[in-house]
Amino acid sequence: MINKDYLYTKIWDDLSAVMLESDAFYLYAQDPEDRSRHCASNLSMNNTDAIFEEISINDNDQMVVSSNNSIIPLSSTDALGRFFSSYTFRVLYLEVTGMCCRLVAPLMKYAIENDIEIRVVYSEPREYLLREFQKEGLNKDLSESIAGVNPLPGFIRLVPFREEPLFVTLLGFEGGRFSYLITNKQPSYDKILPVVGVPGYRMHYPFETFWGNRNALKTTKAYERVVYAEANSIVDSYLILGKISDYKREPNMIVAPIGTKPHAIGAILYAIKHPNRVELLYDNPKRSLNRTEGVGRILVCDVTKLLNEN
Numbered sequence: 001m002i003n004k005d006y007l008y009t010k011i012w013d014d015l016s017a018v019m020l021e022s023d024a025f026y027l028y029a030q031d032p033e034d035r036s037r038h039c040a041s042n043l044s045m046n047n048t049d050a051i052f053e054e055i056s057i058n059d060n061d062q063m064v065v066s067s068n069n070s071i072i073p074l075s076s077t078d079a080l081g082r083f084f085s086s087y088t089f090r091v092l093y094l095e096v097t098g099m100c101c102r103l104v105a106p107l108m109k110y111a112i113e114n115d116i117e118i119r120v121v122y123s124e125p126r127e128y129l130l131r132e133f134q135k136e137g138l139n140k141d142l143s144e145s146i147a148g149v150n151p152l153p154g155f156i157r158l159v160p161f162r163e164e165p166l167f168v169t170l171l172g173f174e175g176g177r178f179s180y181l182i183t184n185k186q187p188s189y190d191k192i193l194p195v196v197g198v199p200g201y202r203m204h205y206p207f208e209t210f211w212g213n214r215n216a217l218k219t220t221k222a223y224e225r226v227v228y229a230e231a232n233s234i235v236d237s238y239l240i241l242g243k244i245s246d247y248k249r250e251p252n253m254i255v256a257p258i259g260t261k262p263h264a265i266g267a268i269l270y271a272i273k274h275p276n277r278v279e280l281l282y283d284n285p286k287r288s289l290n291r292t293e294g295v296g297r298i299l300v301c302d303v304t305k306l307l308n309e310n
Helices: 035-046 077-086 099-115 173-185 207-211 214-221 234-248 260-273 303-309
Strands: 009-011 025-029 050-055 062-065 070-073 092-095 117-128 141-144 166-171 194-198 227-232 255-256 278-280 285-287 294-300
Touching: 009 194, 009 255, 025 035, 035 050, 035 117, 035 234, 035 294, 050 099, 050 260, 050 285, 062 141, 070 173, 077 099, 077 173, 077 285, 099 117, 099 227, 099 260, 117 303, 166 173, 173 278, 194 207, 194 234, 207 214, 227 234, 234 255, 234 303, 260 278, 260 303, 294 303
Parallel strands: 025 050, 025 092, 092 117, 166 194, 166 255, 194 227, 255 278
Antiparallel strands: 009 294, 050 062, 062 070, 117 294, 141 285
């Protein structure tokens, strides 16, 4: 299988040399990790014609715009429309490094459904801090806790599948989350297909994924059905879901994006492209602080091109 990242993804090696379109709109969010601030703070110095807005999400699934404290309900298409129409731009850059999935998903959905040209920016960590969550369990994982399964804004599925769908889990290191979702949804074991990221940001990370999820993989025998996708690739995770559907001759699937951020973005894109065939299952983790260290590569994925050609 040939990776297609080169067709849709580029790397920003030197941010001081990156020139955005003059009619670009750059949305970003900050979390406690320094890499969430790295791109926007550097790009804004040399791209004075572009629009930069910092956003966040509150406990009521509302987006908060930092520059004017305006509140936009993320479940409201009309409200999102008014937000985007208040700016003059042609290309939307959505930096997902510091955004949770509840914020990313409805913004991407609105942009794609309304033909806004969109590119996703993601700063990789230089490395994950593995010392604590090599021990399985929620409180030893990257997440301090999980808020429970709750549909992402704009992704509520009202009609259940007529037959049991595939249960595809894009795994990270956090075995507690995988176990929780299996317990919560109770899928048939033979329907569970784990997706493991390779080669990982470090060569040994796939082994950490298997170790962290060892109990659930063993109990369900899902290790017999593991599928692999590039760990840092939005493109590969998006395409692998289509390949799973084709190979299994089963278009309907529940997808749980509990691994890397690029895998989560790929899963959300696949759900947007196939709204009647995919249900996103998300456990809404509360992230632990200091999960990673440093800034790695900065990836920019042309989402519009990816969806139009696939």
